[in-house]
Amino acid sequence: MRLVIADCSVDYSGRLDAHLPRATRVLMLKADGSVLVHSDGGSYKPLNWMSPPCRVEVIEPDESDAGVQEVWQVIPLKSDGELRVRIYGIVADIEQDLGVDPGLTKDGVEAHLQELLAQQVPTILGTGWTLLRREHPTPIGPVDLLVYDPEGKPVAIEVKRRGGIDGVEQLTRYLELLGREERYREIRGIFAAQEIAKQARTLAEDRGIECLILDYQAMRGMDNAEDRLF
Template sequence: MRLVIARCAVDYVGRLTAHLPLAPRLLLVKADGSVSVHADDRAYKPLNWMTPPCTLTERPILDAEGEETGELLWVVENRKGEQLRITLAEVLLDHEEALGEDPGLVKDGVEDHLQELLAEHFGTFGEGWTLIRREFPTAIGPVDLLGRDAAGATVAVEVKRRGTIEGVEQLTRYLDLLNRDELLAPVAGVFAAQEIRPQARTLAEDRGIRCVTVDYEALRGAESDELRLF
C-alpha cells in the first residue's frame, strides 16, 4: 500500500464531471490497483475513488517553456476510459508499505453460521430467489451474499447477528460500488439479522434497503423443519 499526503486538486472525467479544489488530502494506492482520495473527516468514505482494474501514471507538470513546475499529475484510468486526474501541488508524505496477504474478517461463530444457512436456503428471502455466491468481492471487502430475486434482479445481502447503523452503512457502501458495475446494476440491498435496532431499521428503510429479522434457531431446524422469517 502507498500512502501519500499532499495538497492536491482532483478532477473526475467520465460520464459526469466532478472537481475537488486544492486542499490537503490523503491518497491511498492499494496493491489491487485501486486509488482513493480521503479528507480528514467523513470517517471511512473517500471523497472520490477508482476501483480496479485501472492504471496509474505519474508525471511532472511542465510550464509553457517546458520547465518542471514542481507539481505532479496522477492520471488514474479504468477500462471504460473514466479518469481521476489528481494534481499534486505539494507532497507532504509519500510512504509505501507491503501489508502482505490479509487473513480476512473473522466473524462471530453464530454470524458466520447464519450466513452459511441463509446461503443454503436463499429462497428464505423470497420465492424464486437464487444465490450467485457467498463473500462476493468488492474493492472495500466482500458482500456476504449476492443473489437474484424472482425477477432476475441482483440483490446484495449483509448478514449480522445484531443489526446496527454501522451494518447499514457497510451495506450502503457495498451497494454504491456494486451499482457501478453495469453487469450487476441495479442492485437492491437486504439487511438480515437476528435483531435489528430501531435506528438501523429506520436508516435502512430510508435508503431503500429491505430489513429482514431472521430466526436463527428455526434456520438450524432446532424448532421446526419450516424456515421462518419474522
C-alpha cells in the same frame, strides 16, 4: 498499498464534474487498483475516489499548472471518467505490502444471519434459487454467500446486521473481482441486512445491487403470525 501525503488539488470529470482545491491530503493507492483521496476529517469516507480496476499514469504538468511538480492521471478500465491529481509537493510517501486480508470477523448475530440465509435460500429468495457455497473466496476476502438465481446466473450476497455504505462498497469490490472470471461474468449482488441505511440503499441501487431486509426472528422460527396484533 501506497500512502502519499501531498499538497494537491483534485479534479474529477465524468457523469458529474468535481473539484477539490489545493490542500494537504492523503492519497491512497490500493493493491486492488482503487485510488482514494482523504482529508483529516469526514470519518472514513474519501473526498473522492476511483473504483478498481484503474490505471495511474504520471504525466508532465502543462504550462497552466504553475507550481505543480507532477500530475496523476487516474483512468478507470471498466467505466468512463477520469481523476486528475495535481501534486504541488509531497510530505510523505510510504509503500507497504499488507498481504491477504482474512476478512471481517462477524459478530454472533451477523454470522447467524449468514448461516440461516444459507439454509433458507429457496424460502427467502424464492423457488429455483440454489446455494453454491458460503464464504466464497476472493483475493480480498470471502463473500458471504454465492448463489444461483432461477436462470442459473451467479449472485453474490453480502450479509450485515446493519447495512451501511461501507457494506455496499465491500460488496462492490467483491463483484468487480469475481466479474473478471469468465464463469461469473454476469454476476450481480444482493445486499442483505436487518436494516439498511437510506444512503446505503441509494448507493446500492445506483450500482445495480438489490437490497434485501432480513427478519431475524422469523428466520429463527420465533415469529408467530398468529401472535401479531396487525
